[in-house]
Amino acid sequence: MMTDYEGHLAQARAKMNYSERPFIVIWEMTQACDLACVHCRACAKPLRHPLELTTTEGEQLIDQVADLHVPVFILSGGDPLKRPDLFTLVEYATMRGVRTSLTPSATPLLTQAAIAELQSCGLARLAVSLDGSTGRSTTPSAASRAPTT
Numbered sequence: 001m002m003t004d005y006e007g008h009l010a011q012a013r014a015k016m017n018y019s020e021r022p023f024i025v026i027w028e029m030t031q032a033c034d035l036a037c038v039h040c041r042a043c044a045k046p047l048r049h050p051l052e053l054t055t056t057e058g059e060q061l062i063d064q065v066a067d068l069h070v071p072v073f074i075l076s077g078g079d080p081l082k083r084p085d086l087f088t089l090v091e092y093a094t095m096r097g098v099r100t101s102l103t104p105s106a107t108p109l110l111t112q113a114a115i116a117e118l119q120s121c122g123l124a125r126l127a128v129s130l131d132g133s134t135g136r137s138t139t140p141s142a143a144s145r146a147p148t149t
């Protein structure tokens with residue numbers, strides 16, 4: 001049985017004209033992350049980069065995604081939970097009618113309270129990467145630990 005989100009994607013795919021708009025937009029909204037996976041392609045660092053988009057600039061980006069009617073909008077990083085304005089931006093996207101997905105890092109910042117707040121802000125989907133098939137292999141000590149500078 002198809003979920004509401006899968007139904008949304010199927011409908012969007014059927015109507016897509018790729019010469020008019022992309023099917024997916026991924027905003028790597030921060031370089032900051034408390035992990036240091038060896039496979040990280042974001043060159044994540046513990047602190048946010050000073051040239052990240054501001055909240056206002058983020059809202060302007062969301063406006064463009066909304067105006068283009070892009071079916072899939074993903075907030076990624078780094079770890080999006082390192083941005084204190086994450087909830088504001090998810091709420092703004094919801095207000096603009098943008099179905100938003102999130103790919104947070106599996107750190108202590110991903111609490112039940114944070115997930116509940118994201119849900120109340122209108123987040124459509126959340127995905128977490130698992131780096132192995134056992135609890136041991138998915139812990140930061142096994143999957144991460146590249147030196148940070």
Ligand code: SF4
Pocket residue numbers: 033034035036037039040041042043044077078079105106144
């Ligand atoms: S959790 Fe993601 S962003 Fe963070 S270090 Fe690992 S791969 Fe990079």
